[in-house]
Amino acid sequence: MYRERRAPLVPGAVLWSTGPAAEAVHKRVLPDGCSDLIWCDGLLVAGPDSRAQLSTTRPGAAYDAIRLPPGAGSAVFGVPAAELRDQRVPLEALWDGATVRSLAERMAEAPDRGAVLAEVVRERLAGAAGSAPGVGPDAERLRRLVLARARAGSPVAATARAAGLGERQLHRRCLALFGYGAKQLAGILRLQRALELVAAGVPAAEAAVRSGYADQPHLAREVRRLAGVPLSRLR
Structure with missing residues (x-):
């Protein structure tokens, strides 16, 4: 059974989990601008998707994960979001090995794995201090502005003016922050x-x-x- 709940102290994030699958489950994951940190006998990062992804859950597999709001993944994972677009990569490919092993041990023993994921994400965001790789110290302000205007259907040129950037500069920063440009984000x-x-x-x-x-x-x-x-x- 699939369950969702809000992540404590991480605005916009959602904790989700599934019980052990009785048989193989095939599903279509639609793009939503989000990225996920997933636990299933190991830690995996799902980057922001630009198109639907087909996923298969093996029999007996159970998941605990945190879904990050659009634009938050780059600060948490420490790489520009475009590098993770449409990708599924082990967390150890992005973080220090000792850090990942320590987190994996905590996850294996935790009665509430979602709470552990939320705590780790909160710490990573606090350490980023509003910056993100390839975006700069105004990353959080830019993330909020672009996201609000994308949801409102604002033209890219108007969004760039509101951000005080040229359209090409806005596009580069959005690639680093969201994994794609403001127009593609709005379409998703x-x-x-x-x-x-x-x-x-x-x-x-x-x-x-x-x-x-x-x-x-x-x-x-x-x-x-x-x-x-x-x-x-x-x-």
Whole structure:
């Protein structure tokens, strides 16, 4: 069974877990701008996705993880987010080996593995002091600004002006922070909004307009492009 809860003291982060799988489970993971630190008999980083990823859970596997909000992963993992885009890598490839081994020991013994992950992420974010690789000391301010404007559907040029940056400079910083540019981030978040409405029972045509698409065919094209399957199959 899949469960979610808010991560304590990590704004915007979500703890999620699954019980042991009785059999192999195949699922389609849709892009949402987030990155994850995952425990399953070892520590794994899932970078921000630009397209749907197909995942298989082996029988008996159970997961505990923390999903970081868009733009937070670079500060936590210590590398520009673009290096992790569409990637699944062992944490030891990014952090010092002794640090990873110590965390793995804590996770193996912890009664609440999610709480351990939240504590580690909080410490990493505090140590980053608002900076992120390739972004600079204003990383958190820029992350909040770009994310808010992407959710509002703001044009990239307007977002760049609000940030006091040129469009090319904004693009470079967004690559380091989010793993892709502001326009692509906005498209991914728009798709998520539309799918949430459809899942809540809103007709696709209405969900398309309310999410900022020109019409239902526009939504259908974006679903195929980002999810790899028709909207009817995602339903």
